[in-house]
Amino acid sequence: MACDGAAALCSESSSSRGDEEVTLAVKWSGRDYTVRVCADDSVGELKRLICEVTNVLPKRQKLLYPKAPPSKLSSDSTLLSDLQLKSSFKMTMIGTVEDDIIVDPVDAPEIVDDFELGQDDVTDIKDKVVNIQKLNRRINQYKVELLNPCRSGKKLLVLDIDYTLFDHRSTAENPIELMRPYLHEFLSAAYAEYDIIIWSATSMKWVELKMGQLGVLNNPNYKITALLDHLAMITVQSDSRGIFDCKPLGLIWAHFPEYYNSKNTIMFDDLKRNFVMNPQNGLVIRPFRKAHINRGTDRELVKLTHYLLAIAELEDLSKLDHRKWEAFTERNI
Incomplete structure (x- = not known):
């Protein structure tokens, strides 16, 4: 994806300014790269795209752009529409690739202030045209590599x-x-009824490393x-939460x-905000x-193993209130 010339502005047919795509030239370590962004993307989203072509993690990137205030x-929350991107300017990125990650870096961003979104906020976010457009762009950009085939009839x-x-975050020798x-027991039991996808808000290198160290990628039972x-993530905006x-x-x-x-998908995460585009499945x-x-x-x-097996025969998991999973398990086990 190296770029030999200056970036070009691509005005594709769209119903709003936010959907106009810009092919932006980014210079890093003596080479030019290109990323395609939209005005409604944020700086955080831009860093994620730059990471995709350079392997420099977003937290390691410092961006420089003519006429754009450093602040x-x-x-990461700044919208690119506020930067007035132009095809005549080139962005510079300063950053270093992390080649030897043994544990998740201690300075990695940690989200502990998870928040509850009101029903109106959730509905607005998941149905907002701009977020649907972002999702469609991510679908086109991100390639899912299968480690094992999908299985027909499995949730x-x-x-x-x-x-x-x-x-x-804790320290340990191993x-x-x-x-x-009970991680392996949980995955083994769930595998009987469910295909399993691991989705982390970190780099693929870290995902592969950690799952390999924990023996998840080569376990004979699942x-x-x-x-x-x-x-694979997208950036969304809430009027109340930014x-x-x-x-x-x-x-x-x-x-x-x-x-x-x-209807057949359920997702476990310790952060409620990660479910905002599909709240009925989280x-x-x-x-x-x-x-x-x-x-x-x-x-x-x-306990979650019992819940997964109890709901495995249901036709539509999205009709369940997963906030009450413990009460459901007690009634059905």
């Missing part, structure tokens, strides 16, 4: 990693010490269908429509932190 470029379980399957208790990383990233399940459904849809799992203290008593995956 705006340093904020889909999508799992987060950090604080869902793994305590990525990664196994930070693995959530198979992982695919791994997704932060590049700009944030989320995980749109519509990306998976669009890539594998013959297997997965809103279950908020209790975060697994301080593994050295809690691994002896944490039974979240045991």
Whole structure:
């Protein structure tokens, strides 16, 4: 995706200014790259696209652009429409590729202030035209690499990693010490009824490394269908909560429509905001932190195994209120 000349402005037919695409030239480490962005994208979204072509993680990037105030470029929430991008200017990115990541870097951004969105906010976000357009662009841009074939007749379980399957902030001599208790038993039981996709808001290199260290990728009792990383996420905006990233399940459904849809998919994540484009499919799992203290008593995956198996025969999982999963399990087990 190297660029030999200056960037060109691509005015594609659209119903709004926010849908106009700009092919932006980005210079990094002596080479020119191109990324396609829209005016309604944020700086955070731009960094994600730059990461896709350079492998420099967004948190490691510093962007420079003529006539753009540094304060705006340093904020991931700044919309590109506020930067007045022009084809005659080239953006410069300063950053370093992380080649040897053993554990998730301690300075990685951590979201602990998850928030509750009102029903009106959720409806507005998932139905907003600009967010649907972003999802469609991500579907076209992101390629899902299958590790194992999708299985006809199986439902889909999508799992987060950090604080869902793994305590990525505590220290340990062996990664196994930070693995959530009963992880392999949980995945083995779920695999009987569900295909399993792992989706993390980190880089693919980190996803592969951690899942490999935990023995998830080569376990004889279950198979992982695919791994997704932060590049599959999209940025959305809420009037009450501002700009944030989320995980749109519509990306998976669009890539594998013959297997997965809103009726047969459930997603576990410790952050409610990640469900905003598909709130009826999300279950908020209790975060697994301080593994050295809690691994002896944490039974979240045991209880969720019962829930997954109890709902596996239902025709439409999206009709369930996953906030009440524990009460449902007690009634049906």
